[in-house]
Amino acid sequence: MIVPSNSRTALITGASSGIGLAFAEEYAREGVNLVIVARRNDPLQQLASQLRSKHGIKVQVWAGDLADPETPHRLFNFLSERQIPVDILVNNAGFGVPGNLCEVEWSRHRDTIEVMAAAPVQLSYLFAPAMRERRSGQIINVSSLAALLPPHAGGTLYYPLKSYLAQFSLALRAELKATGVNVCAVCPGFTRTGFQTAAGGTVESVTIPTWMWSQPNDVAVAAIRAVRKNQPICIPGLFNKTVALFFKLMPASIGRMIVGG
Helix, strand or coil: CCCCHHHCEEEEECCCCHHHHHHHHHHHHCCCEEEEEECCHHHHHHHHHHHHHHHCCCEEEEECCCCCCCHHHHHHHHHHHCCCCCCEEEECCCCCCCCCHHHCCHHHHHHHHHHHHHHHHHHHHHHHHHHHHHCCEEEEEECCHHHHCCCCCCCCCHHHHHHHHHHHHHHHHHHHCCCCEEEEEECCCCECCCHHHHCCCCHHHHHCCHHHCECHHHHHHHHHHHHHCCCCEECCCHHHHHHHHHHHHCCHHHHHHHHCC
């Protein structure tokens, strides 16, 4: 049975900008109700007002910091008390920390691990059981093309965490494959999100040519299409697919030499 869009709800973390905002726009365009989550309340309220007015959907705003280990459970309780079911979970929140491991304060690394590893797993743990009972649901974990490439200095946590998230998605997909719940890891390359500026910028983000960058809405559309088809991994864009295949076929030692690992 196909569930009408206006009776479904998508929960999106990191929804105030970039790829998360693009997911909100694309789902709203389809008439899917939203729960949008980010640290800052004002951008969320502004986005909610725009999407309600333009698409006539319900939008629930929830401001919270996923670096706090208690935040996922508080969010789950908040929605449970209001009897708002989550049919689609988009684990998108994340950020990069430039610099070598021992040159950055531990609290920053700890927050990175909480937001990009612990929170997506906990949110999946909390919301997947109800999807499984309904035998319907979708989980999108926003990983990165970095998950499929050799790591290098300066990406000491980012590369492994994105790889972890992709591998977690594959394992969860296998666990839920007979329940009607689809799980997909989306692995975008360089995307016009403001992510690089927020992270302090990287050498790569300065030197990569313009034509290699993707637009956030293109990434969101590709991911939404992929999870509906129950594809395990989504790599948006022909260039990114080519890069992933190139490094997959290449001996690991040569790949590390190319990226300076």
